[in-house]
Amino acid sequence: MHPELQRHLDGELSRDELPPELRAEADVWRELLAGVRMTAGAPTELEHRVMLALPHRTAADWRDRLTALWQPRAVRVRPLPALLAAAAAAAALVLGPAAWRADPADEPVAGGVAAADVVYVQFVLSAPHAQSVAVAGDFNGWAPSTHPLVQTAADGVWRGVVPIPAGVHKYMFVIDGAEWVTDPGAERYIDDGFGMRNALISVTRPARARSS
Amino acid sequence: MRALPTGLLLALALAIPASANAQAGALERALAALPAPAAEALRDALQQAAARGLPTDPLLNKALEGTAKGAPAERILLAVRELAVELEAARDALPANPRPSSGELTATADVMRRGVSPEAVRQLARGRTADEPFELALHTLGDLVERGLPVEVALEILSTWREDGVDAERLRTITPAVDRLTRAGMTPERAGREVARDLGRGTPVTPPAAGRGRRN
Numbered sequence: 295m296h297p298e299l300q301r302h303l304d305g306e307l308s309r310d311e312l313p314p315e316l317r318a319e320a321d322v323w324r325e326l327l328a329g330v331r332m333t334a335g336a337p338t339e340l341e342h343r344v345m346l347a348l349p350h351r352t353a354a355d356w357r358d359r360l361t362a363l364w365q366p367r368a369v370r371v372r373p374l375p376a377l378l379a380a381a382a383a384a385a386a387l388v389l390g391p392a393a394w395r396a397d398p399a400d401e402p403v404a405g406g407v408a409a410a411d412v413v414y415v416q417f418v419l420s421a422p423h424a425q426s427v428a429v430a431g432d433f434n435g436w437a438p439s440t441h442p443l444v445q446t447a448a449d450g451v452w453r454g455v456v457p458i459p460a461g462v463h464k465y466m467f468v469i470d471g472a473e474w475v476t477d478p479g480a481e482r483y484i485d486d487g488f489g490m491r492n493a494l495i496s497v498t499r500p501a502r503a504r505s506s
Numbered sequence: 507m508r509a510l511p512t513g514l515l516l517a518l519a520l521a522i523p524a525s526a527n528a529q530a531g532a533l534e535r536a537l538a539a540l541p542a543p544a545a546e547a548l549r550d551a552l553q554q555a556a557a558r559g560l561p562t563d564p565l566l567n568k569a570l571e572g573t574a575k576g577a578p579a580e581r582i583l584l585a586v587r588e589l590a591v592e593l594e595a596a597r598d599a600l601p602a603n604p605r606p607s608s609g610e611l612t613a614t615a616d617v618m619r620r621g622v623s624p625e626a627v628r629q630l631a632r633g634r635t636a637d638e639p640f641e642l643a644l645h646t647l648g649d650l651v652e653r654g655l656p657v658e659v660a661l662e663i664l665s666t667w668r669e670d671g672v673d674a675e676r677l678r679t680i681t682p683a684v685d686r687l688t689r690a691g692m693t694p695e696r697a698g699r700e701v702a703r704d705l706g707r708g709t710p711v712t713p714p715a716a717g718r719g720r721r722n
Contacts, residue, residue: 430574432564432567432571435532435535435567435570436567436570436571436573436574436575437570437574438574460639461609461613461641462609462612462613462616462641462642462644462645464571474575481678482645482648482649482681484616484619484620485619486571486575487568487572487581487584487585487588487589488571488572488575488577488581488582488585489577490575494616494645496639496641496642496645496678498639498642498674499674
């Protein structure tokens with residue numbers, strides 16, 4: 295096609311700007327293109343007719359699909375990724391089975407507890423000579439530094455607020471990271487089995503502050 | 507034939523409760539703190555407990571407690587094994603339905619160690635209501651038995667507390683009230699009956715302050 299005729303068909307040149315010898319050919323092209331544009335749209339109701347032509351799903355089809363799940367079939371698996379997946383499953387079985395029996399609310403998590411039924415409890419201990427005081431118990435996996443108390447004044451009294459799930463919990467204070475001390479103001483006590491006494495605290499809703 | 511998506515396999519393999527990760531971390535910490543033979547023995551103890559249908563988180567917590575407190579490995583293992591026996595006894599004392607939580611089993615084991623009989627636990631659990639702080643009720647029973655109250659009086663107090671509306675704060679007042687009355691000269695049994703009567707009337711279980719008279 296002549297380049298100027300192409301520019302005319304693209305709308306860049308008017309018919310009058312074409313060389314006279316190309317104008318007749320341009321007229322023919324325009325008529326042809328007008329016919330194409332009229333038939334280029336999708337036929338009316340084509341979508342509806344296509345949908346009708348598709349096979350209709352019935353309950354029997356779903357039964358067939360469910361039955362197919364029970365049919366033996368060959369499955370192709372790439373060896374290395376499959377081995378990795380099997381190793382991950384084995385690790386989950388070895389590390390996880392004990393936890394599957396556990397009550398989530400009673401998890402021995404260090405530094406965190408389940409959001410449900412958590413009550414904020416204030417612990418207080420007078421320890422004027424301590425450099426640091428923390429509270430450790432079954433609510434934080436007995437981690438001796440996860441929940442430090444703070445001395446807000448020079449009165450030797452250490453305080454800290456700890457989120458604890460509802461229930462009865464055992465705890466002790468840890469002074470200077472090494473000395474385990476029983477709360478002298480606890481609700482009740484119980485032997486810890488290691489020659490010391492754990493304090494017991496019962497946490498129920500609504501939250502209440504406690505002090506010793 | 508089609509290849510099974512490896513991502514799906516991994517997702518299935520790793521679809522374990524998030525809490526398992528926390529416990530796996532705790533287990534790792536306990537095992538790392540013990541000498542290899544003791545760590546192996548601890549793992550065995552946990553597996554045996556799990557095989558007997560016991561919750562393992564209290565046992566793991568006991569091991570963590572022992573390691574944190576610097577107890578010798580053999581003492582830690584002994585404490586874990588003793589606790590497993592106590593948890594099993596506690597489970598036998600509690601009704602199977604509803605299934606007791608590990609916290610309830612632990613509290614039951616604790617109060618049985620404090621001298622509460624399995625039968626008393628069974629009686630307390632029998633009258634249990636859905637919305638009561640059962641672990642605290644168990645320990646209150648332990649307090650009262652420990653103070654020398656006859657178990658039937660202790661159970662009567664708790665039964666009256668239940669009829670009064672299972673209020674946790676009211677439950678907390680029971681042991682101090684008994685203590686104040688016995689310090690004032692009452693026998694534990696009489697103090698217990700007095701507290702039960704107050705609970706039944708819906709009146710405060712706290713006795714009058716000194717100098718304003720003493721209840722008889």
